[in-house]
Amino acid sequence: MNNLALVLVTPLLAAVTSILSRKTRFKDQIAFTGALIYLSSVVLLAYEVMETGSVTLQAGGWAAPYGITLIADHLSVLMLSLTSLVALAIVLYSWGFISTKGKESGYYGFIFFMITGMSGAFITGDLFNLFVMFEIVLMSSYALVAYSGSKESLFISLKYVVLNLIGSSLMLVAIGGLYSITGTLNMAHMAQILSEGSVNMAPILGLASILFCVFAVKSALAPFHFWAPPVYANSPAPASAIMSGISKKVGIYAVIRMYITVFSQAKIPQTAILFAGKSVTHAVGHLAIFMATITILLGGISALNREKLDKLLSYSSIGQVGFIFVPLSIAMIQGFQQALTASLVYIVAHGVAKPALFMISGVIKKLTGTTNLEDLGGLSESSFLLSSSFFILIFSLIGIPPLLGFFAKLLSFQAAFNFGKPFVLALLFIGSLTTLLYGSKAWLKIFFGETVEYDCSKVSKKELFSIIILVTTLLVVSLQFEPVYLLVEEASKSGLNTEKYIETVLQE
Amino acid sequence: MTLLIATGLGLLFASGTYLMLRRDAIRVVIGSLIVSQTSNIYLITMGGTKGGVPILKHGSTHSNVTDPVPQALVLTAIVIGFATTAFILSLSYRFYEENQEVDLDSLRGELL
Numbered sequence: 001m002n003n004l005a006l007v008l009v010t011p012l013l014a015a016v017t018s019i020l021s022r023k024t025r026f027k028d029q030i031a032f033t034g035a036l037i038y039l040s041s042v043v044l045l046a047y048e049v050m051e052t053g054s055v056t057l058q059a060g061g062w063a064a065p066y067g068i069t070l071i072a073d074h075l076s077v078l079m080l081s082l083t084s085l086v087a088l089a090i091v092l093y094s095w096g097f098i099s100t101k102g103k104e105s106g107y108y109g110f111i112f113f114m115i116t117g118m119s120g121a122f123i124t125g126d127l128f129n130l131f132v133m134f135e136i137v138l139m140s141s142y143a144l145v146a147y148s149g150s151k152e153s154l155f156i157s158l159k160y161v162v163l164n165l166i167g168s169s170l171m172l173v174a175i176g177g178l179y180s181i182t183g184t185l186n187m188a189h190m191a192q193i194l195s196e197g198s199v200n201m202a203p204i205l206g207l208a209s210i211l212f213c214v215f216a217v218k219s220a221l222a223p224f225h226f227w228a229p230p231v232y233a234n235s236p237a238p239a240s241a242i243m244s245g246i247s248k249k250v251g252i253y254a255v256i257r258m259y260i261t262v263f264s265q266a267k268i269p270q271t272a273i274l275f276a277g278k279s280v281t282h283a284v285g286h287l288a289i290f291m292a293t294i295t296i297l298l299g300g301i302s303a304l305n306r307e308k309l310d311k312l313l314s315y316s317s318i319g320q321v322g323f324i325f326v327p328l329s330i331a332m333i334q335g336f337q338q339a340l341t342a343s344l345v346y347i348v349a350h351g352v353a354k355p356a357l358f359m360i361s362g363v364i365k366k367l368t369g370t371t372n373l374e375d376l377g378g379l380s381e382s383s384f385l386l387s388s389s390f391f392i393l394i395f396s397l398i399g400i401p402p403l404l405g406f407f408a409k410l411l412s413f414q415a416a417f418n419f420g421k422p423f424v425l426a427l428l429f430i431g432s433l434t435t436l437l438y439g440s441k442a443w444l445k446i447f448f449g450e451t452v453e454y455d456c457s458k459v460s461k462k463e464l465f466s467i468i469i470l471v472t473t474l475l476v477v478s479l480q481f482e483p484v485y486l487l488v489e490e491a492s493k494s495g496l497n498t499e500k501y502i503e504t505v506l507q508e
Numbered sequence: 509m510t511l512l513i514a515t516g517l518g519l520l521f522a523s524g525t526y527l528m529l530r531r532d533a534i535r536v537v538i539g540s541l542i543v544s545q546t547s548n549i550y551l552i553t554m555g556g557t558k559g560g561v562p563i564l565k566h567g568s569t570h571s572n573v574t575d576p577v578p579q580a581l582v583l584t585a586i587v588i589g590f591a592t593t594a595f596i597l598s599l600s601y602r603f604y605e606e607n608q609e610v611d612l613d614s615l616r617g618e619l620l
Contacts, residue, residue, distance in 0.1 A: 135592075139595070146599060151607060158599055165544050172544075175581075176581075180555075
């Protein structure tokens with residue numbers, strides 16, 4: 001079987017198996033095995049992509065523009081590797097963290113369906129298929145938000161579903177419009193038709209802007225960020241870990257794929273008043289950089305005065321998405337490969353660190369029953385492993401060398417500097433400053449100060465080990481940055497190289 | 509025909525949006541469902557409104573044919589919308605059970 005299909009089928013099988021086995025004694029072992037098999041299928045696919053450059057699968061044997069194409073290039077493989085690693089850590093963490101009652105109501109099933117949707121979104125080459133994969137991710141996240149069944153979580157889940165129903169309807173509107181104008185749903189074919197320039201570009205610009213807003217809702221970009229903090233604070237810790245770490249990145253990946261690869265081919269005619277002769281991506285990029293800088297400010301400043309660790313992490317995750325989007329929108333405006341690389345390095349840095357931080361926050365809540373920063377303190381005396389992990393993660397988030405967050409920030413600043421707009425540089429600087437402030441606040445309040453009694457025997461080895469997996473990955477990637485950088489650079493090349501993308505999908 | 513459909517879609521979107529701005533949670537839910545169904549109707553119209561059946565025969569001309577692809581897309585979207593509808597309705601029932609109230613304004617102090 002093709003490795004591409006394997007990446008989609010393994011989490012799906014794991015989801016079905018874990019729902020069937022949810023009342024048996026082996027539910028945890030089965031889920032963990034599923035995550036391991038998923039990781040190895042991603043490694044297999046990554047190996048094949050490294051050898052050949054890209055792997056495609058025409059579903060059902062229908063030739064490219066007519067059927068659904070699955071395609072994995074370096075960009076998809078980068079996102080898939082991040083997903084599979086975090087998924088493994090999260091399943092291991094849930095093994096110790098989630099109550100037996102929770103697992104019996106199908107918790108692992110939701111996690112694996114979410115992973116299925118995310119891997120599908122990373123490898124699909126079809127716009128409507130992307131919509132379906134988004135819906136799979138959303139459906140599982142609805143259930144996970146309402147999971148505890150408390151008044152608050154039901155209310156928040158209701159708001160979340162209504163918001164995403166609107167988002168999905170807008171996405172359908174955008175997809176339908178794009179189909180009626182270009183006559184295709186295949187992303188590569190659409191890029192080819194747009195590059196020929198025979199279609200009317202005015203609706204393309206409007207539909208591309210609608211689609212961008214939908215992706216902005218998924219990745220919680222201001223002004224569509226408001227759903228994120230209550231959702232993350234009310235889901236079980238591993239679920240908020242996977243939602244903030246990976247599902248947000250699905251929206252960002254979709255922006256890279258649709259805008260950097262596809263819409264960059266659509267040239268606005270010379271007769272237009274604004275952006276004449278530039279690409280649609282260039283025009284949307286101006287909107288994106290505006291939203292991204294506001295996101296950095298909003299996320300950073302709101303995180304500063306949070307009293308609870310999980311709320312602080314949620315707002316920080318909003319600000320970090322802004323940091324990812326600033327170099328990304330610079331890449332959209334100017335097509336700089338360096339800027340896209342910066343954004344991808346930031347995705348990796350945040351995608352590894354933030355889930356682990358949410359996991360630690362979950363452990364702290366389990367130990368003390370609260371995440372109020374005021375009521376915590378002195379954890380460094382109780383648990384060396386937890387406090388040193390938190391130390392490394394928060395330092396990477398702040399951007400202290402030699403950790404990965406430092407390289408990510410360095411590359412982003414470099415991209416903003418080359419972009420030549422001082423206000424972007426200034427806002428990046430203010431954003432980094434707020435990260436430093438809330439990071440050190442959280443660190444000082446939780447780990448120093450008067451000692452609260454922690455019963456560290458309540459933390460299971462599985463929870464600790466899953467946190468250590470992510471921290472070790474972060475350290476290894478930081479210390480061996482060179483090969484990772486080369487892979488990420490390869491990924492950003494494959495994102496920018498539309499000709500090769502079209503050729504790979506349509507010529508086979 | 510196109511003008512009629514466009515006006516109808518606009519009215520449906522508008523009434524959905526109006527309902528979503530109400531303070532009653534059930535109206536909000538119904539409004540969002542109307543919006544999602546309207547986008548399905550919109551999607552169908554993207555295939556054209558010519559009305560011909562796209563069956564290939566000897567000697568058939570393809571000038572008067574409706575594009576079948578949006579109808580396939582809409583089938584998928586309807587199924588997804590059905591699942592979401594089931595979920596959101598059961599969620600609002602649970603919400604009512606917990607609060608004995610669906611008026612979002614009077615719940616404001618408790619939940620927000």
